[in-house]
Amino acid sequence: SQTIHQWPATLVQPVGSPLSLECTVEGTSNPNLYWYRQAAGRGLQLLFYSVGIGQISSEVPQNLSASRPQDRQFILSSKKLLLSDSGFYLCAWSVARVAGEQYFGPGTRLTVT
């Protein structure tokens, strides 16, 4: 069966510091991968998605970037965090080329102070 992991689970970072959140998927090959941000427990906002290694599509211009160095690894980064980057970050995967279900990881709670 497939599983998706995210770490860290929680993170408190000062403004201006860098960020690296990691997501890995097990039990599947060539998945589509997604990063979402959720503010105040509602409203999932799609940030990035990837259909393959090195292929990243950005949905919202902002202070974040994403990379996919390996087939089942997706990384969300920032060079300098802003207060507005605080939120709950969710990684998700889906079967490639199928407009179907997305499966979410447990999330990372980021607080920028």
Added chain:
Amino acid sequence: GQQLNQSPQSMFIQEGEDVSMNCTSSSIFNTWLWYKQDPGEGPVLLIALYKAGELTSNGRLTAQFGITRKDSFLNISASIPSDVGIYFCAGHPNQGGKLIFGQGTELSVKP
């Protein structure tokens, strides 16, 4: 851009009551999905619908893909305290990989 209107935004019910929530769109969707999110966790897929008119059950949960392909509803029968959480509808407006999400329905169940 495309949006999903999910209602109600919140519900406060007594244990044992039935619950109904729905999502509507001004455009056609090819897929409807329903998720539940517990506090501090990622959303969990409850039901997936792929055909107009499709009615699917998962235990006490029942969801339907509207005939017009512009709406979907989720019913929960005989609610229990562990049903508490936020329920999201989501849909694919086309064959692409991006999902459109509703704003969620927050369900509270009083024992």
